[in-house]
Amino acid sequence: MKSKKRTTIYDIAEKLNIAASSVSRALSNSNHVNEATKKLVLKTAAELNYKRNTLASNLRKGKSKTIGVVVPFINQNFFSNVIAGIEEASYQKGYNLIICQSNELQSKEIKCVNTLINQHVDCIVISLSVDSSDHQHLQNVIDNGIELIQFDRVADELETLKVINDNEQASFEAVSHMIEQGYKRIALLEGPQNLQIFRQRKVGYLNALKKYDMPILDELIIENAWTKELGANATRKLLNLPEPPDAIFASTSDFSALGVLEVASVMGIKVPSQLGICGYSNEAFTEITSPSITTIDQFSVYMGKTVANLYFQEMENKDETEVVPKIISIKPKLLIRSSTQRKTV
Template sequence: MKNHKRTTIYDIAKKLNLNASSVSRALNNDSNISEVTKKLILDTARELNYKQNSLASNLRRGHNRTIGVIVPHINQNFFANVIAGIEEVTYKKGYSLIICQSNESYEREVDCVNTLINQHVNCIVISVSADFKEDTHLKSIVEHGIKLIQFDRVADNLDTYKVVNNNEQASMEAVSHMIKEGYKRIALLEGPQNLNIFRQRKSGYLAALKKHGIAVIPELIIENAWTKELGAAATRKLLSLTQPPDAIFASTSDFSALGVLEIATKMNIPVPETLGICGYSNEAFTEITSPAITTIDQHSITMGQTIANLYFDEAGSGTESLGNKVINIQPELIIRKSTSKCNV
């Protein structure tokens, strides 16, 4: 196969018997280059199929129209939709995105941050990994003069722009809904408590029990059950209790709720008659399971749009906002058949 060498400014300069600096200035519309020479150089560039290195060009001009995004998982509906929301806004502004995936690894997250810093991006948007330990790498972003916007999973103690959900309120509404449907022993599948979102969701669960005068039963709270497999294992454990739960709130994710439903189906436990199930995040599959799973929609596309607009309206302006740096997106409880005990 023939190797097609990338055309450079030196190729253009050689063909026109000019120096490379003149070609570079013409391609960057330098006013010191005559219009006749500019046209000649641009025509030759098109003829040789020259593609300008936008990163190098932007760095020379002192700016780079690129935003880096770091998420735990690209293939989860929530994070994919956040990215789509960001891109919808940035594309119209002529900005590009660089997407990185931490895969829930703190070390990989640090590598992603360093890569984006070295790419001289204008802004880094991040939702931290489940393995998050400390925020030195996030402080490094700010120290390099790069705007930092955290979303969903954030480092609470770091004073940056944050776009988050009201997780506590959403969880309280979900558990209150199940109580009103007649469920009395509601179990909680909780995520890693080093992450703000899972602490908030647990607080909402506890607040709902307190509001309705229901005692907290420690054996009904299962730690770190935040994947489909861990959700399934937690369900087996809960259903083996002398007094098993009659509902399970998978506050970690819909994947965990799917694990609950899978075990209930295998054990021939009717849902929602004998066991109610509620997930979190409104993944696409929750509408088509049997029964469809009650969940909480985090309005992820809106969150992404809000993040991008925050950068352009405030962070990108070169000045710090005088207002609140934390923007809350109100989640929405989506009630489906898996918790509709009263309508069976």
């Protein structure tokens, strides 16, 4: 079945035998059109089922009132909550979102960014993919006069608005907690070190060991264990060591921590008495696993709202002397659950 042609201002103009510019002014409630013409145009527009092209109208005014968001995965609790926060704050300002996911591939991330540039969005909000290395596509955003805001996973060298977590302090608190629970050999599942957040989390882990005069052992640090499958593989390797760890900090994600928990269950290792487990991000499932998983809440919805409000604040102050902070850091919270509680409080 052939789709019905969309009604335009030219159709209205033709029916009323007036200029299209007069129709446009009438629909915009311009003072340059008399009331009788306005009423006639509005009546005819309703009869012809005319729908205003808001995007085209906004573009003529120099704004699309659209924010593009690029995240590694839409269906992860952290990123979906950030998007929800951005949407809530943006909706109140009359803005819409275009959401893309990179699937942790820089090649797809680049395509997403280029698509958003071509869509003439006003702002692009992005959290980098794990294999992100070259950032020319982000520089292209800036060169096209589009506001760029990075969150969570950011490129250090680009001077843009950023909303981040204090990853180093959060990791320090998590490892310190496990040490205070009596764990002696704490392993680290680390993420790709090309990303700032994973470097910071590793520093927090190392600082906690140093504070408590515990040895730093290379055999207990496993690289690139950032998915459930990679976390499980790393756990099997660690638990088969001559001296296996008695705790594992999955600094990459709760999915990695879930991989740890599943391997421990299969191997008959009791959590938390024989093995402590801590994840990162407070995914929804961490509360309902058995045992529940200690994790770090990044206040993702609040982060999203902060991202959007940072953009609106920047826009409002473009011509003002007030300086908008370029980097906002949100302090995460350690959520202590059963998987690390060997000692009763």
